[in-house]
Amino acid sequence: xxxxxxxxxxxxxxxxxxxxxxxxxxxxxxxxxxxxxxxxxxxxxxxxxxxxxxxxxxxxxxxxxxxxxxxxxxxxxxxxxxxxxxxxxxxxxxxxxxxxxxxxxxxxxxxxxxxxxxxxxxxxxxxxxxxxxxxxxxxxxxxxxxxxxxxxxxxxxxxxxxxxxxxxxxxxxxxxxxxxxxxxxxxxxxxxxxxxxxxxxxxxxxxxxxxxxxxxxxxxxxxxxxxxxxxxxxxxxxxxxxxxxxxxxxxxxxxxxxxxxxxxxxxxxxxxxxxxxxxxxxxxxxxxxxxxxxxxxxxxxxxxxxxxxxxxxxxxxxxxxxxxxxxxxxxxxxxxxxxxxxxxxxxxxxxxxxxxxxxxxxxxxxxxxxxxxxxxxxxxxxxxxxxxxxxxxxxxxxxxxxxxxxxxxxxxxxxxxxxxxxxxxxxxxxxxxxxxxxxxxxxxxxxxxxxxxxxxxxxxxxxxxxxxxxxxxxxxxxxxxxxxxxxxxxxxxxxxxxxxxxxxxxxxxxxxxxxxxxxxxxxxxxxxxxxxxxxxxxxxxxxxxxxxxxxxxxxxxxxxxxxxxxxxxxxxxxxxxxxxxxxxxxx
Amino acid sequence: xxxxxxxxxxxxxxxxxxxxxxxxxxxxxxxxxxxxxxxxxxxxxxxxxxxxxxxxxxxxxxxxxxxxxxxxxxxxxxxxxxxxxxxxxxxxxxxxxxxxxxxxxxxxxxxxxxxxxxxxxxxxxxxxxxxxxxxxxxxxxxxxxxxxxxxxxxxxxxxxxxxxxxxxxxxxxxxxxxxxxxxxxxxxxxxxxxxxxxxxxxxxxxxxxxxxxxxxxxxxxxxxxxxxxxxxxxxxxxxxxxxxxxxxxxxxxxxxxxxxxxxxxxxxxxxxxxxxx
Numbered sequence: 001x002x003x004x005x006x007x008x009x010x011x012x013x014x015x016x017x018x019x020x021x022x023x024x025x026x027x028x029x030x031x032x033x034x035x036x037x038x039x040x041x042x043x044x045x046x047x048x049x050x051x052x053x054x055x056x057x058x059x060x061x062x063x064x065x066x067x068x069x070x071x072x073x074x075x076x077x078x079x080x081x082x083x084x085x086x087x088x089x090x091x092x093x094x095x096x097x098x099x100x101x102x103x104x105x106x107x108x109x110x111x112x113x114x115x116x117x118x119x120x121x122x123x124x125x126x127x128x129x130x131x132x133x134x135x136x137x138x139x140x141x142x143x144x145x146x147x148x149x150x151x152x153x154x155x156x157x158x159x160x161x162x163x164x165x166x167x168x169x170x171x172x173x174x175x176x177x178x179x180x181x182x183x184x185x186x187x188x189x190x191x192x193x194x195x196x197x198x199x200x201x202x203x204x205x206x207x208x209x210x211x212x213x214x215x216x217x218x219x220x221x222x223x224x225x226x227x228x229x230x231x232x233x234x235x236x237x238x239x240x241x242x243x244x245x246x247x248x249x250x251x252x253x254x255x256x257x258x259x260x261x262x263x264x265x266x267x268x269x270x271x272x273x274x275x276x277x278x279x280x281x282x283x284x285x286x287x288x289x290x291x292x293x294x295x296x297x298x299x300x301x302x303x304x305x306x307x308x309x310x311x312x313x314x315x316x317x318x319x320x321x322x323x324x325x326x327x328x329x330x331x332x333x334x335x336x337x338x339x340x341x342x343x344x345x346x347x348x349x350x351x352x353x354x355x356x357x358x359x360x361x362x363x364x365x366x367x368x369x370x371x372x373x374x375x376x377x378x379x380x381x382x383x384x385x386x387x388x389x390x391x392x393x394x395x396x397x398x399x400x401x402x403x404x405x406x407x408x409x410x411x412x413x414x415x416x417x418x419x420x421x422x423x424x425x426x427x428x429x430x431x432x433x434x435x436x437x438x439x440x441x442x443x444x445x446x447x448x449x450x451x452x453x454x455x456x457x458x459x460x461x462x463x464x465x466x467x468x469x470x471x472x473x474x475x476x477x478x479x480x481x482x483x484x485x486x487x488x489x490x491x492x493x494x495x496x497x498x499x500x501x502x503x504x505x506x507x508x509x510x511x512x513x514x515x516x517x518x519x520x521x522x523x524x525x526x527x528x529x530x531x532x533x534x535x536x537x538x539x540x541x542x543x544x545x546x547x548x549x550x551x552x553x554x555x556x557x558x559x560x561x562x563x564x565x566x567x568x569x570x571x572x573x574x575x576x577x578x579x580x581x582x583x584x585x586x587x
Numbered sequence: 588x589x590x591x592x593x594x595x596x597x598x599x600x601x602x603x604x605x606x607x608x609x610x611x612x613x614x615x616x617x618x619x620x621x622x623x624x625x626x627x628x629x630x631x632x633x634x635x636x637x638x639x640x641x642x643x644x645x646x647x648x649x650x651x652x653x654x655x656x657x658x659x660x661x662x663x664x665x666x667x668x669x670x671x672x673x674x675x676x677x678x679x680x681x682x683x684x685x686x687x688x689x690x691x692x693x694x695x696x697x698x699x700x701x702x703x704x705x706x707x708x709x710x711x712x713x714x715x716x717x718x719x720x721x722x723x724x725x726x727x728x729x730x731x732x733x734x735x736x737x738x739x740x741x742x743x744x745x746x747x748x749x750x751x752x753x754x755x756x757x758x759x760x761x762x763x764x765x766x767x768x769x770x771x772x773x774x775x776x777x778x779x780x781x782x783x784x785x786x787x788x789x790x791x792x793x794x795x796x797x798x799x800x801x802x803x804x805x806x807x808x809x810x811x812x813x814x815x816x817x818x819x820x821x822x823x824x825x826x827x828x829x830x831x832x833x834x835x836x837x838x839x840x841x842x843x844x845x846x847x848x849x850x851x852x853x854x855x856x857x858x859x860x861x862x863x864x
Contacts, residue, residue: 345710348706477746484742486783487776487780497783521849532859
């Protein structure tokens with residue numbers, strides 16, 4: 001087993017994050033219409049500077065054989081010399097280097113290799129063109145019966161829209177690949193020398209690349225059809241080594257569905273039609289203990305339900321399934337976000353707050369997942385306000401968040417001061433933003449909090465104030481309303497005061513010393529607990545190199561032998577007690 | 588044939604909606620449903636004849652309204668869930684009838700509100716905001732429960748009271764809930780008053796609780812365990828506060844509990860620290 005050396009681990013982790021983040025961005029930036037990054041992707045077929053960094057990253061994961069080294073050199077040459085040709089060759093070889101990983105994953109039955117291949121998608125993505133992919137496909141597949149069928153399907157998926165290009169390129173392609181394996185769309189009957197069957201993992205991997213390509217080129221209808229075919233195929237194949245790949249397939253499947261008209265809020269959207277597929281996938285994944293698919297399908301389903309506002313269904317799904325504990329970090333973050341959202345709608349703010357805080361903390365800190373953390377933070381802010389807390393000022397100062405959080409900042413200001421008028425204008429001015437963020441209905445609920453804060457301010461500043469004044473200051477409808485509202489505030493424990501009905505005023509009670517209560521102790525306890533939980537989590541998150549335990553076993557064996565020796569020596573009376581103690585401490 | 592019969596039953600239902608007794612209405616409804624079953628239109632599918640779908644939807648809508656009038660909330664909820672299938676159908680298959688739909692949804696919201704199922708209320712609300720082409724707050728049927736909920740939450744009970752008076756209610760089915768809501772806000776006010784006022788004169792309590800006479804006030808006070816003395820209502824919590832001794836003992840208890848908590852926590856920290864180091 002080619003064990004990973006410890007110093008390789010960080011690189012891989014970095015790649016891992018990068019890989020998943022892109023998806024996250026797609027996932028969460030879309031509703032906000034920030035298309036700049038994706039639009040860039042379309043034109044990025046021959047961009048040099050970003051791809052250099054990306055290529056380095058991608059060529060790091062392949063095992064340290066000759067292939068990897070050559071690839072590295074290629075990158076450097078590409079920078080200096082001929083830019084136009086090399087990226088294509090480079091991309092092709094990069095894609096192919098993943099096949100080795102997939103094969104190894106199957107042979108060794110170790111999912112980490114397929115994960116590694118998946119991670120490289122993000123770097124390949126920028127350089128992917130139909131031509132490159134088609135070339136890879138035609139070079140990979142021989143004419144053996146089953147695989148060629150798959151390859152045909154793949155080529156059809158990308159070839160359709162590229163008809164003119166595909167034709168002009170096809171003959172050239174055949175010449176290219178003739179020595180190796182006859183291109184399958186050309187002469188089919190010819191038997192090739194290396195008639196090695198292509199493993200299904202590679203089929204699916206190429207299928208995913210096709211999905212990515214179609215998505216980036218905005219061919220959603222074709223992507224949808226292709227994904228449906230791909231997911232059917234996965235289900236019919238039934239191979240455990242496909243698990244982590246299938247998670248990805250479903251992910252893109254549902255992305256395509258979301259992009260198709262009629263768009264999500266309408267009940268006729270195609271996302272409703274993919275629910276049975278996803279649910280079936282979830283059931284199978286749970287039965288097979290396929291954590292990757294399970295986690296990602298649950299998240300997809302939740303997203304699916306929330307897009308059409310089927311909150312009750314989403315809630316039922318959460319209560320009837322168990323989210324896998326050791327799922328990938330990004331899936332956990334997404335799951336927590338959706339869960340927080342459901343709970344917030346159900347007025348269970350404490351739980352919502354807990355989930356959302358965890359989601360924002362678990363969100364990758366790198367720039368490419370900014371969309372997710374922004375969305376999660378927005379929701380978190382609203383939930384904090386609903387709980388009666390005022391969010392930390394520092395949240396709004398983060399350079400990456402400042403602009404997008406501006407409307408929420410105004411909102412927080414209004415709530416903090418208790419000014420109903422400011423609050424109404426903030427809502428009216430930014431209603432569209434809030435609607436788009438899906439926080440509008442939650443924000444409407446804040447009205448009562450604004451009033452309560454207003455009353456609290458009054459109660460703190462005046463020892464006695466007439467109801468008429470409260471009514472005027474807070475712009476309440478009438479004195480009677482003011483009276484009821486204040487009475488409710490007193491009951492809810494917002495203020496410490498009494499009302500005098502005959503004379504129509506509110507009299508505040510002396511505020512007690514907070515430090516005499518148990519509150520500071522509780523706050524302290526909460527923080528300590530959070531720190532301890534953090535420590536525990538980081539301990540759990542630690543990874544150890546593969547073969548370390550063997551080493552330990554060996555050490556233990558040696559120690560045992562030494563012990564036996566020592567015991568023998570003690571028996572012989574050669575060693576005295578002090579020596580023995582020393583030996584043990586040394587170990 | 589069955590279709591014409593169904594139309595007949597429906598017109599009968601609609602024309603005499605307010606005068607029909609519930610048992611009559613329900614017998615008519617079950618007849619209608621049987622006819623639907625014969626026509627195989629009990630549950631909605633996209634391939635059905637649109638006209639039939641409209642009839643089926645109307646049957647359920649009438650059923651929902653009839654069960655509300657009879658204060659049968661279970662039957663109403665059943666009708667609402669049956670209707671949801673029809674409402675999900677695309678507009679070109681089943682032309683929508685927003686007024687009836689909003690009426691039923693509004694009633695459902697109100698029902699959830701009176702039952703205190705706020706989580707479902709808000710889930711339903713969220714779905715409404717996504718529904719296209721509906722001005723949720725501007726609609727007279729949908730806006731009503733939303734406004735009520737907002738006022739209930741902030742505590743403007745007088746507005747709720749005014750909204751429930753005759754003439755303010757969007758349609759007669761809505762007034763069914765008024766009784767429940769009145770009881771609800773009265774309890775809410777009573778609970779707030781217990782905390783907010785040291786004592787209240789009987790005469791003003793009458794208007795505070797929206798009761799008709801002082802006699803009713805006294806009765807209500809008794810039911811909540813309030814003390815009525817010299818035309819004043821004295822709340823039990825203030826009586827308890829007068830017995831200062833009891834409070835002191837409680838304070839002592841509190842302190843003990845608190846120090847125990849602090850000690851427990853500190854021990855806990857020490858233990859965890861030890862495992863970490």
